[in-house]
Amino acid sequence: MTDKSKINELDEKKIEQAHLDDVVEKIKKSEDQLQEHMNVAEEDLKVINNAFDDIHLGMDGDSISMDAALSIHQQQQMLDERNNSWQQSKQRYGILKKLEKNPFFARLDFQEKGEPREETVYIGLSSFTDKNDHFLVYDWRAPISSIYYDGKLGKVTYMTPDGEQEVNLFLKRQFLVEDGKIKAYFDTQETIGDQMLLEVLDGKSSTHMKGIVKTIQKEQNKIIRDTTSKLLFVQGAAGSGKTSAILQRIAYLLYRYRGTLTSSQVVMFSPNSLFNDYIKDVLPEMGEQNMVQMTYKQFLARRLPNLSVESLSQQFETVVDTANKNISKFVSDIEFFNILTNYSKLLDQSGMAFKNIKFQGKVFIPKEKIQEIYYSYGPQYNLGNRLDATVDRLIKMLHRKMGAEMRSNWVSERIENLDKEQLQALYNAADQEFKNGDEEKKFLARKIVAVTMQGVYKYIKHLRFLNVAGNYLNFLKAVPKIVDLEQRGITKEQWEEYTTNFVKSFNSKQISMNNLSPYLYLYDLVTGKHGELDMKFVFIDEIQDYTPFQLAYMKYKFPRARYTMLGDLNQSIFTKKNSQTLLSEAQSLFEADETRVVQLVHSYRSTKQITDFTKAILTNGQKIEPFNREGDLPNLFMADSESESLKQVMTQLKVNDKRKFTTAIIAKTLEDADHLHELLEEKGVKSTLIRSENQRLATGTIVLPSFLAKGLEFDAVIMWDASKDKFDEDEQQLVYTIASRAMHKLTIASIGELSQLLQRVPEKFYTREK
């Protein structure tokens, strides 16, 4: 750089800083105004609340006058209005506080086609206008901001709600701002320059994920701003920013459809609750509310409070033999979904299973009678309204029964034995009057019968007389008659065993993941339950761990939503899929012209050395390109015994601590993690063991099992016990998932011979230490 250009740059920086200071000052003014506004609203709220109390005090006893009722209604409306306005101001205030520290991170100079003058815009976390509605900062999600992420210099286009717009872009500048001070700026030619990205990626990991607004990459921008696809399928290498991109996408959608889309109409399915906790700050930091977040299991299991569903660890540690594998494959395919859908149609004619309705321990309406009623409705009825009509009939029968019961002996006896207190409890009012004794007796009899029959009433209304498990079992038994199981590698006996196992676990109040979705799907079909029509966007992260059946079921549950599915086919640790089948199966649920597939191949999380290493683990993987960030070669510790290996791990922990790296030691199973944690404790080394997804990530060294490491990242990772035969040949993807969690340092610890899955990594990609 010549002296002259250096001086120019210094001047330029001063000018930009002066501009930034000016913007900050205006933001602060705006904050003051908002604060005043909030104070007034708070005062108003107090006044209205006091008035409320006065009205309540003015009411005599139970009665309430028309005037008072009206007044309460008006007060309530005012209260809601004020509250809303206060909430909005508070939210905006929060955003301004963030803008004040870092008002913008980019600048664009351009000329719109057909416009006489050049324009300069600044881009930040949120829009900010001055008194004259002049934009001082543009929201990163505004249409024009798109060219910051997308375009090169020169002629570029961007999408606006009215169509494509062309501009001539002269300057693209990025700022590194800290606490209101411009630390550096870069003028870039291409999309977001490497320099800025390098600065960001060199940073340390944390227990909570960070947003990436300043450095969104062109490919990621495509995902974020897609508004046309019904299915947006993103295949991305480990660390390519899939999760980051979807969180930005949610923020974008909430901005783009402000007023018609709320955060409760967006749901995200994530791999485990630990991960939910990890990402929970990203949206609020962008000034948006979090979407609905859950795991697929939570989504279903909440409907079966009395059954316990197989845990992640059980699911992960189940040994799968060939028979199990074939059955698992069969029951998780779309074909099985279709078989079940067709089977439900047969139930329209016959075969629906019911349970007896009992009263005081005796059968009151037998299941055969219910079945007769159910099938007495003609073919114009479908399963759902057939059931509704049956409920109506059963309730009528219940009413008739009530009439009969009122005259029965046990009721008369109960009335005679009522003491004063019990009587009072049954009357509507303390001084209730009756024409004569007969009327009083009738009244009491009705009350007593109603109370005792309450349970039966609920039983009917809540459809408990439907034998859901019986119906599902009948279905399982019918399967061999519907399809040729032999052709699918399943013998008659194996299927029978699968069926009996369902019954066995059901009787001990358990259900496997394989049975859970079909079980609930059948329930939905039989009860005619529609999906959640109001849900507009569904995001599914780590899609490779879902079965096609589960995807088809989700589509049924959220029929009107647009779907974004993200995953890495290299990381299928539960389904162990190794091909594109899932993608094609997911696509088969949507029209081809509504589907878009995006590939993210650059891995941003790890250094080039770590990515080269992890890439070599996969023999037949998806494309991965390392980002050019340099670091140490991964190191491999070979030990002859567990105690030696432990010592090596402790040495590495010391080195990592010195470099201020947070280390995660990842073991294959929960048992391994538990054991290692104990060993460390015995040696006086502090670490936190994460055993369940319901825990939170802690700072400092953590020890966790591989199936909980999904989606997370750490400065340093030590892979514990990567010894021979620890991992099977089909667990390549698991080993890859573990190793690819490391950002800056990867260490492999092996006892005895090294895992055959790692032996294939060329020696130039790591250093070996005894």
Ligand SMILES: Nc1ncnc2c1ncn2[C@@H]1O[C@H](COP(=O)(O)OP(=O)(O)OP(=O)(O)O)[C@@H](O)[C@H]1O
């Ligand atoms: N455009 C970007 N700018 C800055 N950082 C980025 C960008 N994209 C990704 N990153 C960083 O890369 C890391 C990995 O991102 P993320 O977790 O979103 O990837 P992923 O594809 O979901 O990974 P995995 O499938 O392995 O869980 C994160 O630290 C994220 O902040």
